[in-house]
Amino acid sequence: MVTAAKVWEALAEVPDPEIPVISLVDLGVVREVEVDGERVRVEFTPTFLGCPAQEVMRLQMAEAVRALGAEPEIDVVLDDSWSTDRITPEGRRKLEESGFAPPHPRTASGPTLVQLDAQAFRCPYCGSNETRLENLFGPTPCRSIRYCQSCRQPFEQFKTI
């Protein structure tokens, strides 16, 4: 018998396709799981609309549900309900351990250049706040590039969304 708890457990094993240290549940992109007999509906919001990993995420979630012997339905919800604030504390810890600085909390007005230029961003390698913005954009839509002036290590900063 498939239960919602089992589905959540299975989804917690699905790695993010681009940052495999963190699972889709850690990332907070799974919004809801509904079980109706053999059918399982998963509501999912992609991080960024232009994220090329969306399709892979959907396929992997469907696969994880099928492995439980249920029929998946993955509903994609495109609205503002996912924010980087939804990344779990566990997810943030895993990101930082892997050299990705976790996102700052969301503010109502969104980020500004002045704020991003400020030295309030912590280097995930040495912990220094002496870091500077190198590039607003990085290897994927969700990341910026910063440079640590203390340990001279460039690092990837999760954008706040």
Next chain:
Amino acid sequence: MSAQAPAEAAVAAVLAFADDELVLGWRDSQWTGVAPFLEEDVAFSSIAQGEIGHARALYELAADVLGGDADALAFDREASEYRCAPFVELPLAGDWAATVARHWLYETADSIRVAALMESDWPELAGLAAKMDREEAYHRMHAEMWAEKLGGDERFAAAVDGLWPYALGVLEPGRRGRLAELAGREEVDAVERGAHEDGFVALHEEMTMVRRSIPGAAW
């Protein structure tokens, strides 16, 4: 789907918006590999990818009402059926000053359009606009940073002058005054949607090549 079907005009506006984002994303992607320096190559490619992601989401929303899917709306229509503003069609790759001028004017116009759509009574559109706005904040910061950097540059100023009537054409007439205010310029006659620039047919052929070769192709 909304309980009540969205008005035809709202769907047409979503489609026109999607066409803007797709075509601009396509034009911007022409800088990939040849942007002025490596960081900018990464940034501008990411922005192009963001615009195309927005186009996809908007096409999906339109497809909920019109039928078909995002790819069919993006790539299976005739060139004459696209409703993008001539502004986004202009081939500017190779001229960085003009590209930054368009980027800055477009992001400014887009912020006005997205803010209006966040108030839409079509709930899925309002929700999508709110998500887009969060992402566009990064595009806007990038555009503002460059506009400031090139602020005193003659080529940049000339490009803004030349593009201004085109930029106004992105917005409905009632919202153009706000763009003029934000850009610090006078409102003039706009280059309106409807007609296409000469280069659009070639661009359309390039964009639709795969789907014309293999109907229904997905990738």
